[in-house]
Structure formats: C-alpha cells, structure tokens
Amino acid sequence: MPRPSPKTLLVALLALAWLGGMLLAYRWFETRYLRPFDERAAVFSGAELRLADELAGPGAIRLVHFWDPACPCNVGNQQHLAELIARYGPQGVEFHVLQKPGSQGRLPAELAALKPIDALPGSAGLPASPAVAIWDRQGQLAYFGPYSEGLTCNSSNSFIEPILEALAAGRRVDASNTLALGCFCDWAEPSDG
Template sequence: MKKLLISFWLVILVFTIGALFWYNQYRYSLPTPVPNGYKTVKSGTFIHLTSGLNLTGQKPVLLHFFNPDCPCSRFNLQHVKSLIKQYHNSVDFALVLVTAKPYTAQQIQDKFDLQIPVIADKTLATACGVYSTPQAVLLKANRQLYYRGNYNSSRYCTNKKTEYARMALENLLHGLPVLNNPLSTTAYGCRLANNNSTYAAQ
C-alpha cells in the first residue's frame, strides 16, 4: 500500500511539472499584449541617451532591455553575450534594466557576468517603443532608431534562421535597410512591470 501511494504521488508530481512546463512554453509563445495607450515609435526617431552611459557617440548602440525576473530574459542572455563578444568592436552595448525591484547596476553585472553599462532609465522603454522583455533596440551612430524587436523566434535563441537582432546588426553595419519582418517586431516575453493597463515602463 505504501509503495502504491508513493507511486501515485510521483505520477502526480511528474504530471504537475510537465503541465507547468507546457503552460510556460505556451504562455511565452504568444505575443505580449499591446498595452493601452501604446504609441508606435517610428524608425528614424532620435533617442536621447543619458550621459551616464559614457558611450563614444561614434558607434551604433544596442540597448538590451532586460528584466532579471523574466524567464525569457534569462533564457536569451547567453545569446546576448555572444552578440557582445562578436560585435563589441563595432557596436556599443548597454543593458536597460526594467524591473520594479531595486537592483543596482553592480548587482546585475556581477550576477550575470556582464561587462557592459547597466542603466535603470524608466523613460527609455517608452521612448523606444518597448513594452516587453527581452527586446533589442538598435540605434544608429547618430542615435536614430534603426530596429526595435526580438532577438529570435525561439525562446532559447537557438533558431539560426531567425536571429533577428543579429540580422539587424549586420544590415546596419553594412548600410542595408532595416528588417521588414512582422515576426521580428511583434513583441514576445514578459510585460514590463506595472504596464498591464496603461503604457508605462515602471
């Protein structure tokens, strides 16, 4: 009887874990709902960056919008690091922290082994048209918006054919037009904190 009971609870446990995994896979496969009051930011819009970033002003900039409490943000971090490693000589990178929790820049850099500037500027998400994480925003050297969108169609950024952020980087560096693919600009992932009813990056 005892073995039967243990077996029963093991089956329940395995089923529960499987159901939770399936639910998360399903949840994050759906587009992030567009917040009320959202306004599209057009390519070519000038984006003002805080002077605290200490960027050269001579290179394009990739802003990585990141929430350490968002599973999707954590899953794609290795991919972001691979982009930093490959393009750091041609592009300036910065992480924009969008979370309701009081993380410091140093905490994020230490915890995730990042050697790029980290800022918690709540206005940048709105300025760039970002309402979910993770998102990539690519600015030209003159700080005009070039690309705002996804890194990959895969949650783990493993699909080589849909590396949208990498494609955008390559296009910008080679003077080509921005990607024109609805899948690259339809937001997926976690909503920004406190923006369920109104568009506000808080």
C-alpha cells in the same frame, strides 16, 4: 485478509503526506516562478524611444538590452546575447542594459560587459521583454523589437546579426516598428481598472 501493521500504515501515511507536500510545493513554485511559454504577439513601436542624453548623438553603434529579471523568456536569449557581445564588442559595438523599473535581479556573469543605464526616454511604453533597441553611428534608432521570432533565440533565427552587420558596413537600417510572435513578458505593470 490480514490487517496491515502499524508500521506499514505509518509508512503509507508518511508517503502520502510527502506526496501531498511535493504537489503543494510544485504548485506554489509553478504559480510563483513559472509562466506559460506560449507564444504571443507584441507590437514594438520605437516612435517615442530615445537614447539618454549621455549616450545620444554620433558615436558607436549602441545596443540596449531590455531586461526583466523575473521573465522566464530570458533563458532563451542570454546565451545568444553573450555571443553577440563576444562577436561585436571587439568591433566597437557598445552594449547597454536597461532593467525593468522596480525589479530586482543580477545579470549572469557572462553578461557582465553590459553597461547599465538608469533610464531611456520612451521605454515606459515598452510592450514586452526581452527586447532590444539598436542605434546607428549617427545616433538614429535603427531597430527596436525582439531578438528573434519564436520561443527560442539563437544566431540562426536572430534579427540582430543582420542589422549589426548592415550598420557596421555603413548601410542604413530603419526597422524601429515591428510586430513579432514569441516568448514575451509584460514590461509595464497592468493598470488597475
């Protein structure tokens, strides 16, 4: 059996080193940026949730998007949220965003219409994101929970369109406590101990 040439050995070692480097890079990327997209249950209770003083009281229908820039579950709802803004913004619905405290990130350009708010009383206890809260024209919390149930979000499985349609028609909605199964990321940091 002939011996491989030094050039062949070098190419084989480089290929092996490249493969090892790619596996290490993928593992680093996976642990740093990818989280499993397994469904989990979350209980959303709006008992403590209030509009900030500058938004409270009678006015427009107000939707607040709870956004964690590091959450991979956002990918499924950002296009849907942009569609909601395009459809209901001209009808007078106000769209706001509350970014997870301590997080860093910028919204995609198609969500530039979201007005940032610094704080929302009661939001520290938010179980998970992405989530949404909707207040009616009288300033009462009408809905608090996820955009939809399941791993993806679009207008065909969304809870939001029927609620906005009912509120726009002047009907009362009270869905401020919900249980949902879907793709969520923790909002509050896990406590030590």
